[in-house]
Amino acid sequence: xxxxxxxxxxxxxxxxxxxxxxxxxxxxxxxxxxxxxxxxxxxxxxxxxxxxxxxxxxxxxxxxxxxxxxxxxxxxxxxxxxxxxxxxxxxxxxxxxxxxxxxxxxxxxxxxxxxxxxxxxxxxxxxxxxxxxxxxxxxxxxxxxxxxxxxxxxxxxxxxxxxxxxxxxxxxxxxxxxxxxxxxxxxxxxxxxxxxxxxxxxxxxxxxxxxxxxxxxxxxxxxxxxxxxxxxxxxxxxxxxxxxxxxxxxxxxxxxxxxxxxxxxxxxxxxxxxxxxxxxxxxxxxxxxxxxxxxxxxxxxxxxxxxxxxxxxxxxxxxxxxxxxxxxxxxxxxxxxxxxxxxxxxxxxxxxxxxxxxxxxxxxxxxxxxxxxxxxxxxxxxxxxxxxxxxxxxxxxxxxxxxxxxxxxxxxxxxxxxxxx
RNA sequence: GUGGGUGUAGCUCAAGUGGUUAGAGUGCCGGGUUGUGGCCCCGGAGGUUGAGGGUUCAAGUCCCUUCACUCACCCCA
Numbered sequence: 409x410x411x412x413x414x415x416x417x418x419x420x421x422x423x424x425x426x427x428x429x430x431x432x433x434x435x436x437x438x439x440x441x442x443x444x445x446x447x448x449x450x451x452x453x454x455x456x457x458x459x460x461x462x463x464x465x466x467x468x469x470x471x472x473x474x475x476x477x478x479x480x481x482x483x484x485x486x487x488x489x490x491x492x493x494x495x496x497x498x499x500x501x502x503x504x505x506x507x508x509x510x511x512x513x514x515x516x517x518x519x520x521x522x523x524x525x526x527x528x529x530x531x532x533x534x535x536x537x538x539x540x541x542x543x544x545x546x547x548x549x550x551x552x553x554x555x556x557x558x559x560x561x562x563x564x565x566x567x568x569x570x571x572x573x574x575x576x577x578x579x580x581x582x583x584x585x586x587x588x589x590x591x592x593x594x595x596x597x598x599x600x601x602x603x604x605x606x607x608x609x610x611x612x613x614x615x616x617x618x619x620x621x622x623x624x625x626x627x628x629x630x631x632x633x634x635x636x637x638x639x640x641x642x643x644x645x646x647x648x649x650x651x652x653x654x655x656x657x658x659x660x661x662x663x664x665x666x667x668x669x670x671x672x673x674x675x676x677x678x679x680x681x682x683x684x685x686x687x688x689x690x691x692x693x694x695x696x697x698x699x700x701x702x703x704x705x706x707x708x709x710x711x712x713x714x715x716x717x718x719x720x721x722x723x724x725x726x727x728x729x730x731x732x733x734x735x736x737x738x739x740x741x742x743x744x745x746x747x748x749x750x751x752x753x754x755x756x757x758x759x760x761x762x763x764x765x766x767x768x769x770x771x772x773x774x775x776x777x778x779x780x781x782x783x784x785x786x787x788x789x790x791x792x793x794x795x796x797x798x799x800x801x802x803x804x805x806x807x808x809x810x811x812x813x814x815x816x817x818x819x820x821x822x823x824x825x826x827x828x829x
Numbered sequence: 830g831u832g833g834g835u836g837u838a839g840c841u842c843a844a845g846u847g848g849u850u851a852g853a854g855u856g857c858c859g860g861g862u863u864g865u866g867g868c869c870c871c872g873g874a875g876g877u878u879g880a881g882g883g884u885u886c887a888a889g890u891c892c893c894u895u896c897a898c899u900c901a902c903c904c905c906a
Contacts, residue, residue, distance in 0.1 A: 416897085468904050472830085490906085519906080524830080526900060535906060602903070613904090666905090677906095688906060715906030741864065772864045780866035791864060805866070 417523075417531025428720055433516055435563050436536050436714075443555045445512040445538055450494040452518060456484040462493035462702060464669025466609045473521040487520035490668070491537040492695070492711055493702075499541060500704035510542040516716075528686030534716035541699065544708040546643045549674045549694060550650030556690060556712055557656055560678065564723050568689065571661040572651075572676045574644040576636040578697050581672070584635045585611050591629045598625060612665040633662050640673055647674050666691065670698040674710065683718055690714040735826045737779035738765040739772055741791035749790050752819065761826060779805065786825065788818065 414420060421429060437447070456476050463469050475487040488494055495513055498504075504511050516536045525531060538555065540548050553570070560568060575581055588611045596604050600619040607614070614626050636644070651658055658676075666675045675693035683689070692712025699707040736756060740749035749765050756763040764782060766775045772789070779787045789801040800818055802825070803810040813821050 413897085473904080521905080523904075524902090525898095526902095529905075533906065668905095685901065686906075691906065713906055718906060739865080771859095773862080773866080774859085776864095776866040778866085784866095787866080789865070793864080801865085803865075808866085810865085 415531075417525040419530060419532070425720075428723075429716075432563055432716065432719065432723070433536075436514070436516065436559060439555065439559045439562060440514045440538060443512070443551070445514045445540075448495060448498060448513045448515050449517070450488075450491070450498050450515065452488050452520075453485050454488055454494055454497065456486040458493050458497055458702075459486055459489060462496065462668075462670055462698060463490065467669060469521060469668070473523055475520045475522055489521045490519055491515055491517070491535055491713065492539060492668075492670075492698075495537065495539050495711075496541075496699055496702055496704070496709070500699065500702060505542065505699075505705055505707055508542075510540070512538075512540050514538040526686070527684040528715070528718045528721060530717060536714040536716060537711060539709060539711035541709045542707050543710075544696070546646035546674075547650050549643075549647045549710055550654070550656075552692070552710055552712060553651060553676060554654050554656060556678065556692075556714070559714075560690070560719075563719070565689075565719065567682060568678050568680050568722075570656065570658040570676065570678055571664055572647070572658050572674065573661050573664040574633060574636055574640055574673055575666070575671050575675050575693070576632060576640045577672050580635060580637040580640055581632075584630070584632055587630055587635065588612065588614070592625075595625055610665075615663045615665060631662050633660075643673055666693055670695040670701070672696045676712070680722060682722060686715075686718060688715070689718045689722065732762055733783040733785070734762045734764040735784065736761065736763040736786045736788060736822055737775075737782060737784035738763065738788045738790060739775035739779065740765060741772060741789075742795075744795050745790040745792065748795070748815075749788075752788075755819065756822070759823070761823065786822065788822065 456474070459474060460470055465471075469489050474489050476484060477486075479485045495515060499511060499513070514537060516534070518532050518534050520532055522531055523529060538552065540552055553572075557570065576584060589607060592599070592607055592611065592614065596607070599607075599614070599622050600617065603614045603617050603619070603622045606617075612632075614622060615629075617623060617626070633641070633644075648658075648660075661677075664675060664677060671693040673694040673696065676691070677688050678690040679687045680689055681687060690712055692710070694708070694710040696708040699705065699709055736753075738749040738753050740746040746767075746769065753763045753765045764779075764784065766778060772791075776787065784805060787803045787805055789803060794800045794815065798815045799812050800815055801810055802813050802818070802822065804825075
């Protein structure tokens with residue numbers, strides 16, 4: 409019989425890792441709440457049309473990376489490859505804009521993309537997303553970036569860089585696209601195969617092609633930042649000014665092009681060089697046309713996504729205690745002692761004191777070993793001798809000290825000891 | 830989808846050019862102590878060498894096929 413295993417690119421998150429996951433999540437929740445964000449949870453399965461319309465038909469995600477299937481009859485469904493589309497869908501569907509002009513939302517959960525797995529890339533991966541809807545002011549761009557960098561700093565992430573760019577609005581970007589296509593016309597034969605394809609699919613992508621000859625050619629092309637309209641460039645200036653108010657270091661990367669069609673104006677990425685080929689640990693940007701494009705009101709938006717697994721890989725947390733250890737382990741010897749131990753052990757749990765015992769009736773030595781392995785603070789030794797004398801031995805495992813306590817008062821004594829530390 | 834690397838005990842890895850019964854560390858279980866953890870000492874369990882086929886007197890080792898993992902390209906978190 410063959411073993412049944414996880415499918416390619418999917419991972420179990422095992423008990424010794426979940427503490428770290430919770431630590432990251434708790435920090436995100438606390439900090440995001442402080443910035444006025446509320447949690448939203450949306451389904452991981454959506455109608456395929458949602459992603460086609462928001463992310464863009466000709467993007468890699470939609471063209472070849474989605475888990476799409478036909479549900480029984482004829483409806484096409486897709487496991488979400490990213491969160492923003494779902495959040496906006498919910499925002500429109502429940503008319504959240506009618507309750508408040510401004511909505512600040514975050515969500516944490518799994519995303520799915522069917523790519524070849526490699527370091528820092530999985531087919532099921534997790535993201536922490538934040539979206540601010542209804543604010544056009546460039547200060548919110550900076551505030552969101554401030555929240556992101558503050559969060560990364562709080563969870564102990566260093567050696568990361570912030571890169572920003574402006575992609576222009578729908579109008580100036582499409583003008584720019586045209587000028588790039590014109591520029592590349594006639595030079596096709598010197599471009600790599602991918603870039604020849606990009607001319608029709610996504611000409612801006614030629615900018616970050618790693619092939620030497622393509623880089624040479626595109627070097628002389630007009631830059632997006634020189635091309636954007638006054639409104640967009642004004643917006644970008646204000647974002648930069650606001651970032652400087654908080655001394656957030658950033659680098660302008662005019663070649664940064666984001667992979668989703670809906671981005672406009674401000675785009676940003678937090679990168680590292682410690683993760684191999686996957687250098688982006690967080691990315692985001694403004695998407696002022698998306699809400700309307702998905703059938704909602706004409707509302708501005710901006711958001712970011714943090715790659716959970718990539719973040720975890722970078723955060724060193726060896727000094728922190730992530731798992732709860734039992735405060736008391738009861739080593740019981742013999743029938744009568746086990747019965748007493750069982751009652752006592754569970755009474756402590758009901759009082760909120762983590763306690764453990766052994767049900768196998770093994771030797772005291774092996775029970776002590778288990779208590780040690782669990783890193784229990786105290787061990788209560790309860791045997792026939794103690795039962796007969798109406799007492800028990802209470803051992804402090806850290807200090808290796810031990811004392812005899814009255815059996816009738818053990819509950820009270822143990823609780824006091826534990827509270828004293 | 831394309832290319833490289835790697836598959837041996839739960840985990841990390843050994844086994845010159847093919848050659849007895851595939852080893853070690855760690856972890857697990859037990860003993861050394863009739864009822865006391867860690868350190869130390871001793872013992873035990875645990876393997877279809879990823880799978881299938883081929884060459885050979887003989888394959889963990891060589892050849893073919895296949896699968897898995899992994900890194901990279903593309904793209905992205």
